[in-house]
Amino acid sequence: MNKVSQEIMGMLGISLVLDQAYFKDFFEQNDSILRLNHYPPCQKPELTLGTGPHTDPTSLTILQQDQVGGLQVFADEKWHSVAHIPGAFVVNIGDTFMALTNGIYKSCLHRAVVNTETVRKSLAFFLCPKLERPVTPAAGLVNAANSRKYPDFTWAALLEFTQNHYRADMKTLVAFSKWVQEQESNNKLIPYGQCWALWAWGTNKQLLWVNKVRLEGDK
Numbered sequence: 001m002n003k004v005s006q007e008i009m010g011m012l013g014i015s016l017v018l019d020q021a022y023f024k025d026f027f028e029q030n031d032s033i034l035r036l037n038h039y040p041p042c043q044k045p046e047l048t049l050g051t052g053p054h055t056d057p058t059s060l061t062i063l064q065q066d067q068v069g070g071l072q073v074f075a076d077e078k079w080h081s082v083a084h085i086p087g088a089f090v091v092n093i094g095d096t097f098m099a100l101t102n103g104i105y106k107s108c109l110h111r112a113v114v115n116t117e118t119v120r121k122s123l124a125f126f127l128c129p130k131l132e133r134p135v136t137p138a139a140g141l142v143n144a145a146n147s148r149k150y151p152d153f154t155w156a157a158l159l160e161f162t163q164n165h166y167r168a169d170m171k172t173l174v175a176f177s178k179w180v181q182e183q184e185s186n187n188k189l190i191p192y193g194q195c196w197a198l199w200a201w202g203t204n205k206q207l208l209w210v211n212k213v214r215l216e217g218d219k
């Protein structure tokens with residue numbers, strides 16, 4: 001799976017007029033995930049969803065679904081079933097790759113539905129960057145026509161966000177970007193010297209609210 005994903009990354013690099021090695025190098029070391037999904041039959045499938053609508057927060061997904069079928073993709077304002085093709089994988093783009101391409105490649109909205117009769121299984125390989133490697137778009141993909149879309153982040157932070165703060169849906173990357181920016185401003189403590197000066201100034205001016213103030217220009 002790792003090898004297949006590297007080959008696909010080579011082609012995606014070429015498609016963006018980047019070096020073929022660009023994404024291959026980025027993902028050469030990775031903290032990828034393999035997941036087995038098991039969907040028991042359900043008496044009222046219309047009242048439940050095996051996996052609700054979401055985009056994968058990861059970078060690239062290579063999925064093997066069994067012959068039961070149930071994967072659906074949202075395109076042209078409606079849900080389409082993705083047929084099981086023996087011997088074929090389903091490949092889709094995830095949020096992290098969307099950020100790496102500055103929004104040029106879009107992560108794909110999908111879900112998995114259940115049925116009344118049969119157990120369904122799928123096996124998903126999620127290509128992910130190294131946990132602490134900064135995810136930042138390639139320089140050539142940020143320009144006047146395509147300004148910067150998402151803040152820098154790490155896969156570790158997005159994983160933490162989707163495991164402990166937010167259930168992945170179709171707006172994960174937007175919600176995560178906001179969360180990253182909030183975290184950054186909350187963590188921006190005033191350097192001691194400036195804090196002192198503010199306090200002294202504040203005492204004179206009856207302005208004592210210095211805790212966690214984000215100083216303009218303190219980037």
Ligand SMILES: O=C(O)CCC(=O)C(=O)O
Nearest residue numbers: 037051065071112122124
């Ligand atoms: O089971 C499926 O076909 C899709 C599962 C899925 O979307 C996921 O694991 O992220």
Ligand SMILES: [Fe+2]
Nearest residue numbers: 054055056110
């Ligand atoms: Fe998914």
